Amino acid sequence: MTLIYRILTYLFLPVAVLLSLSALSFFMMALGQPALLLPTFIIVAMIIYVFASFSFVQKAIVQQQAVKARLRDWIRVNAFVTGAIALLNIGQSVLLMLNPEQIKLVIDQLAEVMAQTPGAPDYDLKSLVKWVLIISTALSSLLVVHIVLGFVLQKRYAAYFSK
Numbered sequence: 001m002t003l004i005y006r007i008l009t010y011l012f013l014p015v016a017v018l019l020s021l022s023a024l025s026f027f028m029m030a031l032g033q034p035a036l037l038l039p040t041f042i043i044v045a046m047i048i049y050v051f052a053s054f055s056f057v058q059k060a061i062v063q064q065q066a067v068k069a070r071l072r073d074w075i076r077v078n079a080f081v082t083g084a085i086a087l088l089n090i091g092q093s094v095l096l097m098l099n100p101e102q103i104k105l106v107i108d109q110l111a112e113v114m115a116q117t118p119g120a121p122d123y124d125l126k127s128l129v130k131w132v133l134i135i136s137t138a139l140s141s142l143l144v145v146h147i148v149l150g151f152v153l154q155k156r157y158a159a160y161f162s163k
Helices: 002-032 034-062 069-098 100-116 125-156
Strands: none
Touching: 002 034, 002 125, 034 069, 034 125, 069 100, 069 125, 100 125
C-alpha cells in the first residue's frame, strides 16, 4: 500500500507542476475577473495537496522523520477539495462518454471555435475529445485512490506527526 501511494505521488508531481503554471495564469486573469477565483482556488488546492503529500512521503515514510502536525492538516483539507473535484470530474466524464449526443455537441462547439481561429491546426476532434475524457477520468480515479490511501497511511504513520 505504501509503495502504491509513493508511486502515485511521484506520478502526480509533474501534473502538479503543470497545474502550477496554469494557476499563475488563472490568478492573473482572476485579478480582472473575480468569477475565476473559484477555479483558481481549486487548482491551488490540488497543487498544495500533491506537494504536501510528497513532503509526507519523503519525510515520514521514506526518511522516517517526524513532521509537523500542520502537514497532516494541509493534506486533509486540500484532499477534501481535490477529492470532490476528482469525483465530479469522473461523474462528468462518464456521463459524457455514455451520452454520444453530448460529445457531438462539445465537438461541434470546438469546431466552431477552431474555425474562427486563423491558423488553427486541423485535428480529429472526436478522437481528441475522447482521449481527453479517458485521460481525465483515469487521472481523477487515481487521484481518488491516492487520497484514500493517504488517509489510511496518515493513520498508520500518526506517530510521525508531532504536535
